Amino acid sequence: xxxxxxxxxxxxxxxxxxxxxxxxxxxxxxxxxxxxxxxxxxxxxxxxxxxxxxxxxxxxxxxxxxxxxxxxxxxxxxxxxxxxxxxxxxxxxxxxxxxxxxxxxxxxxxxxxxxxxxxxxxxxxxxxxxxxxxxxxxxxxxxxxxxxxxxxxxxxxxxxxxxxxxxxxxxxxxxxxxxxx
Numbered sequence: 001x002x003x004x005x006x007x008x009x010x011x012x013x014x015x016x017x018x019x020x021x022x023x024x025x026x027x028x029x030x031x032x033x034x035x036x037x038x039x040x041x042x043x044x045x046x047x048x049x050x051x052x053x054x055x056x057x058x059x060x061x062x063x064x065x066x067x068x069x070x071x072x073x074x075x076x077x078x079x080x081x082x083x084x085x086x087x088x089x090x091x092x093x094x095x096x097x098x099x100x101x102x103x104x105x106x107x108x109x110x111x112x113x114x115x116x117x118x119x120x121x122x123x124x125x126x127x128x129x130x131x132x133x134x135x136x137x138x139x140x141x142x143x144x145x146x147x148x149x150x151x152x153x154x155x156x157x158x159x160x161x162x163x164x165x166x167x168x169x170x171x172x173x174x175x176x177x178x179x180x181x
Contacts, residue, residue: 026093027109027142031181032132033096040087048080090131099126100179107150107175109142114174115150122173126180127151139180146170 028036051073058070099110107113112126125140125147133141140147149161150172158171 024093025095026090026129026131027095027097028129028132029110029180030096030098031179032129033094034181036087036090036094036131040084040091043080043084043087048077048084051076051080098179099177102177104177105154105175107153107172109151110177110180112176112178112180113150113172115170116173117170118168124174128180 054069055073055077058064058067058073061067061070064070097109099112102108102110104111107127109127109129112124114122114124116122123138125138127142127147127150128139130141130143133139133144142148142151145161145163149159150170153159153172155172155175158169160167160169162168
């Protein structure tokens with residue numbers, strides 16, 4: 001029998017829980033927050049108005065179907081507007097965490113951690129926000145597999161995480177909280 005015809009009046013029938021949509025927080029360091037705010041301001045108040053002027057000028061030149069300046073300008077405006085929408089949503093949920101103000105013996109957001117991998121190679125990473133992650137600078141996102149495995153660990157702990165090469169194990173050898181600007 002279809003669930004549409006089942007009575008929910010019986011106390012034996014448990015109602016399915018309604019899924020709760022949680023708004024995730026966008027953790028960032030002060031430097032990352034400044035960077036994303038600067039990009040938003042630059043796009044909105046400098047680059048977009050310049051492209052609008054070019055599109056208006058190109059539109060006045062006649063046939064728009066073969067007008068490269070017009071077509072490219074409209075495409076660039078769509079890209080800018082898409083990026084502005086993304087940045088706006090990220091800024092709405094931003095939560096700035098200053099690593100320099102933190103004092104903990106556990107690895108938390110903003111920590112700079114030195115690890116020793118299975119090949120006895122030391123590497124240092126700072127755990128930062130999703131929008132400011134840059135592996136070439138030693139900054140990994142707090143939701144990355146390595147950072148996620150290290151969260152709430154302490155110096156001396158051995159943690160495992162799944163990497164593209166498979167299950168990896170690292171030892172935490174140093175932890176500090178410093179300004180990342």
